[in-house]
Amino acid sequence: PRRPAYRPGFGSLNSGGKIPLGLKRKGLRIVVTGGAGFVGSHLVDRLIARGDSVIVVDNFFTGNKDNVMHHFGNPRFELIRHDVVEPLLLEVDQIYHLACPASPTNVVGTLNMLGLAKRVGARFLLTSTSEVYGDPLQHPQVETYWGNVNPIGVRSCYDEGKRTAETLAMDYHRGAGVEVRIARIFNTYGPRMCIDDGRVVSNFVAQALRKEPLTVYGDGKQTRSFQFVSDLVEGLMRLMEGEHVGPFNLGNPGEFTMLELAQVVQETIDSNARIEFRPNTEDDPHKRKPDITKAKDLLGWEPKVPLRKGLPMMVSDFRQRIFGDHKDNGA
Numbered sequence: 001p002r003r004p005a006y007r008p009g010f011g012s013l014n015s016g017g018k019i020p021l022g023l024k025r026k027g028l029r030i031v032v033t034g035g036a037g038f039v040g041s042h043l044v045d046r047l048i049a050r051g052d053s054v055i056v057v058d059n060f061f062t063g064n065k066d067n068v069m070h071h072f073g074n075p076r077f078e079l080i081r082h083d084v085v086e087p088l089l090l091e092v093d094q095i096y097h098l099a100c101p102a103s104p105t106n107v108v109g110t111l112n113m114l115g116l117a118k119r120v121g122a123r124f125l126l127t128s129t130s131e132v133y134g135d136p137l138q139h140p141q142v143e144t145y146w147g148n149v150n151p152i153g154v155r156s157c158y159d160e161g162k163r164t165a166e167t168l169a170m171d172y173h174r175g176a177g178v179e180v181r182i183a184r185i186f187n188t189y190g191p192r193m194c195i196d197d198g199r200v201v202s203n204f205v206a207q208a209l210r211k212e213p214l215t216v217y218g219d220g221k222q223t224r225s226f227q228f229v230s231d232l233v234e235g236l237m238r239l240m241e242g243e244h245v246g247p248f249n250l251g252n253p254g255e256f257t258m259l260e261l262a263q264v265v266q267e268t269i270d271s272n273a274r275i276e277f278r279p280n281t282e283d284d285p286h287k288r289k290p291d292i293t294k295a296k297d298l299l300g301w302e303p304k305v306p307l308r309k310g311l312p313m314m315v316s317d318f319r320q321r322i323f324g325d326h327k328d329n330g331a
């Protein structure tokens, strides 16, 4: 009752999910926290292209100005250096909340962005993660599965941070009537991904390009499902525009062992790339594969780009960033 009703855009605009994406309408004012990051910057490209006004809030912890520099000078684009752990006052219609380091601060950041959503009546989308399923005992993972997370393990602060963020979002939804949307994102790759943050796809691609051995952790039989970033961004936008709270799994059900992934990287970059086995990290989930029936049924969404199609697009971006001297925005 303390919050105004959701009032999308300057008057009429939001479709309430009824106007298909891409249809002409007045622009929305949208905040993208973490918009200078990998996923966020691609989302910003789509929103700007659609005609919306976008405010990126980022502290450049892992993100980079290069990812959004091509929008500088556009009056519909604004970049604010700000840590979402600190409160923030803005007037907006929608909040895509992506800002998140792998540490507990994402809980405070999420609380602040929910407080902002409540105050101004904005719709709030949380980018949660498949990590909420932990080392899953159910396969593939359905949204109704509660997960298997070690609360005191080395990965816990990220996993539990996102689980808490989901809890907060649902509490603000039920208690304060905030319109929330929850996406559970599975491993995503593509242009602009951090080169050196240790994720498996970025590691293998950078290693193959640099003629270094591909480091496979453990026996390499653990699986992941890899989603191309444009598919994810489409899913996030459909979720935001639609009428369903979620949570929704957003991921590509194509499941690969790490050895199979290494093979695809060899095929794509260098058939002579060597593989080197390394000890695995603690609490590494054995399997990960989304059941996306719910997103298919309710959002009309499914991924379009298989690994063998998406990887080459990432490779050319990595090639330029590793070897080229001119900047590439991976658009």
Ligand code: NAD
Pocket (backbone or CB within 6 Å): 033, 034, 035, 036, 037, 038, 039, 040, 057, 058, 059, 060, 061, 062, 063, 064, 082, 083, 084, 085, 097, 098, 099, 100, 101, 105, 109, 127, 128, 129, 130, 184, 185, 186, 187, 188, 189, 194
């Ligand atoms: P990223 O690191 O490229 O982007 C995160 C952005 O948030 C960065 O630009 C960073 O500088 C910014 N940021 C971090 N802490 C901040 C803070 N306190 N205040 C303001 N800005 C802050 O990561 P990404 O891969 O683009 O991930 C985006 C979101 O999607 C994250 O919430 C992540 O947890 C989620 N997610 C990603 C994947 C994936 O495979 N990429 C999988 C599951 C979930």
Ligand code: UDP
Pocket (backbone or CB within 6 Å): 086, 087, 088, 089, 090, 111, 112, 113, 114, 115, 116, 117, 118, 119, 120
């Ligand atoms: N908040 C914010 N921007 C706003 C409104 C709130 O950053 O426009 C922050 C606020 O500082 C607080 C958090 O969001 O830390 C939660 O706000 P809420 O109003 O829900 O909680 P309260 O302040 O009533 O405890």
Ligand code: UDP
Pocket (backbone or CB within 6 Å): 187, 198, 199, 200, 201, 203, 204, 215, 216, 217, 218, 220, 222, 224, 258, 280, 281, 284, 285
């Ligand atoms: N991995 C690997 N080699 C690397 C980096 C990661 O074999 O150089 C493995 C890791 O052990 C895990 C999988 O790849 O089983 C996915 O790791 P990533 O950190 O990319 O994603 P997450 O574990 O968060 O799903």
